[in-house]
Amino acid sequence: MTPEFRSLAQCSKLNTTASGERTFIRTRALPAGMVACCKVERLIDEYDLKQTIGDQALEQYLVARWIGRDEYTATGVRPLKDWFNQRLIKRAYTDSGRPVLDTPIADAYRTLTGDEAAFELEADLETDGIDADQLRTDFISTATLYRHFTDCLDVSKSEATETSAESDWETDKIEYTKGVVETNVRESLRALTNKGRLPRGAEATITTDIVVGCPDCGTQVGVERAIDRGYICADHSDPVDSC
Numbered sequence: 001m002t003p004e005f006r007s008l009a010q011c012s013k014l015n016t017t018a019s020g021e022r023t024f025i026r027t028r029a030l031p032a033g034m035v036a037c038c039k040v041e042r043l044i045d046e047y048d049l050k051q052t053i054g055d056q057a058l059e060q061y062l063v064a065r066w067i068g069r070d071e072y073t074a075t076g077v078r079p080l081k082d083w084f085n086q087r088l089i090k091r092a093y094t095d096s097g098r099p100v101l102d103t104p105i106a107d108a109y110r111t112l113t114g115d116e117a118a119f120e121l122e123a124d125l126e127t128d129g130i131d132a133d134q135l136r137t138d139f140i141s142t143a144t145l146y147r148h149f150t151d152c153l154d155v156s157k158s159e160a161t162e163t164s165a166e167s168d169w170e171t172d173k174i175e176y177t178k179g180v181v182e183t184n185v186r187e188s189l190r191a192l193t194n195k196g197r198l199p200r201g202a203e204a205t206i207t208t209d210i211v212v213g214c215p216d217c218g219t220q221v222g223v224e225r226a227i228d229r230g231y232i233c234a235d236h237s238d239p240v241d242s243c
């Protein structure tokens, strides 16, 4: 099986050949002649996520949640990306006959995207024919979903939505910026590798950490962590003009 074929394999079924060699078989593909706008649409097709949520297609549902249309409160791209990626796991579970329960799926997602090795989960998934590496490759980033909304679907959050208290545009913007940084760094590394100035630079992993520091004592913390916990520095989190 060629790598190209493997890279298209979604929700693969693990097959054991006569020789005992196990291969992942592609079960879905875009219909001939159809071209996906980007990774998001390709995955919707390959993972068969065309079913409706409520009374709308998955894509409309995501947009409605993002911009806060219908009964939804505006949501950031990051939680929507997590939701989408969990649908991929859910589909893989459904296809392999694993029970589809929200908590184990959320746990599996956290494990697969976490910093710790996930050997136990990977082995467990493999017994059901689910390729953990393939899932990881298929997971979309916040920047990918943001670009799908804004470039492919040509949807933008209005100023009114962006300034509403419920909106999460601030973290969206940070995530998007990180995606742009990663893309540019990757491009540079690839060029440097081609010029022979940095062997294997093109294959390097790239981590973008944006770190913020306390204006008083210089304590540093990742910007997402600061936003999640609601302060940069525990000792100096009160506004200066408070008594």
Ligand SMILES: [Zn+2]
Residues within 6 Å of the ligand: 037, 038, 039, 040, 041, 147, 148, 149, 152, 153
């Ligand atoms: Zn797209």
Ligand SMILES: [Zn+2]
Residues within 6 Å of the ligand: 214, 215, 216, 217, 218, 219, 233, 234, 235, 236
């Ligand atoms: Zn401080």
